[in-house]
Amino acid sequence: MSPTRKWLPGRASAVRVGVLLWLTIVWLTLWGDLSVGNLVAGLGVGTLIMLTLPLPRVPVSGRLHPLALAELIVVSSYYALESSLQVAWFAIRPAPPPVSGVLRVNMSMKSDLVLVLCADVLNLIPGTMVLEIDRERCVFYVHVLDVSSEAAVDTFYRTTRRLERLLISAFERPAEWRSTRTTANPEVNP
Template sequence: MSPDLPRNRLHRATLTVWRQLPFFVWLIALWMLLWGQFTWLAFLTGLIAAVIVTRIFRLPPVELSGRVNLWWGFIFVLEFLVAVVRGSLTVAWQVLDFRRQPGAAIIAVQLRTDDDLIMTHTAVTASLIPGSLIVETDRDRRIVYLHVVGVRDDADVEKQRASVHSWEARIVRAVGSRAQLRAIRADAAARGLSTSSGTLKSGGSGR
């Protein structure tokens, strides 16, 4: 047996560990977020859960983009915490406001990136924010279905869709590939152009 063979195997194993490390850390963070606890006990139980998911269940390896932007990751965490607090206050006010019942709706949102990991991150983020919950996903068509509280008209529906797209864009900026980042930017530019065209048409019809 060639002496380089064990060395190559060790190198491949080390490379695989480093590639999967961000996903491993994300599983621990997701566990702590789901329990709403940031303690050593939550960390240790999350570590055990991550080991079980990645080692006992023989799932295909998750292909990461290889790109991590720490600044956008920090922005994502900060805005997520703000959204959780705002969502909690909004839901509490809707419960205490006896003058009217908060509307609810099932909203379909088509994502702009074709990636299982980005889709999962976006769905989990939307579910963790009080007032919205993912009820189903359509992988083939890249559609997530949310049950949202506080929806009364079409404007609220579009606002919720825009919110999900914003979270998707934040996640892509933090951990998405460069191709996904270009797709998000192109879609944002197209939406901005479409909005501007609609405004111009509306203004022109009033003359």
Template sequence: MTDSLPAGRPADGGEPPGGLPPTGSAPDAPAPAVGRGGRRRDQAIALGWLVAIWVLLWGDLSWGNVLAGLVLGVAVLLFFPLPPVTFGGRLRPGALLVLAVTFAGELVTASLHVAAVAVRPGYRPRGAVIAVPLRVRTDLNLALTAEVISLVPGTLILEVDRDRGVLYVHVLDVRGPEDLTAGRERTLAVERRIVRAVGSPAEVRQLDFEPADRRDHP
């Protein structure tokens, strides 16, 4: 079972009619200049995320895994440089705690659900691919939201449309349209918690808007 692409998306991959971004998103605005100190800070943050992802993938917090993650992270940043992603947000300890606690709870509940599906005799779960347009279309928000979604059992990011700010999410055990709606709402809830934890005040205000694709094509 595969959910349809966002309404209004032409087959040739062009922009949907009337799909203007919400006020303040400015996805095509030029990135601000970043000094040497800013680049080093951004690289250090990226290296920290790469090490954390490496440890999470192995599921074992040890000095060996941390050291291997550091070596691989440095190699990735040196040999496969990505476009600079600047951090212009604000760290909010309370919202960060909510994000961490909620993420831990979702890991437990999703793991139990996937385990129950796996051991259920004769049951063949149906999957679906849903398109979720985000409200904050920065590279950092796309990356963080996609990573958190992929780490939760039962959901996986298949594709990221960077230009339109859309995540294509594969969800497990879909029984009806209500499960598709719930999958979209979970993804947007993850985005909301991430933006409230590390986003700028302007990005937090964008959470009050519906994604452009959903406003223009209800």
């Protein structure tokens, strides 16, 4: 390592600073008062949290693609709004509640981080909740509010596939991916 490289902040340092700033912002928001004392206390509490409750390192490979991320944000916001209206309609319509069920979704993501982001995006869509993730087989089990027809099930799968494609294109394009994860069973290819 060159002497100049030693002083440049790396990705890990940038993440630590970002987490500390985020924790400080949360502290300030909870107190509802922007003052020097609250800022210093937020930095202190954030540092204490980071030292006493460290998060495990998540291997990150590839790079962020801003245009694909912007499309992902727009599309997932649209799906969340559309689902909210659907759930509201189910609540006020003069009919029995829809048939709900658990559907299995096979995913093709390579990164644990992107897999968790996908679960988070699916959980943000009203009417769906990821119940279980089988990482070895890369499978989600998702509770879906409406599985009363083939069209409703197909719509769910189309939505999930589109979100998966957008997440892969935003975070783990195949040309940039190098696997940092090792599996217990090398024959399993997620």
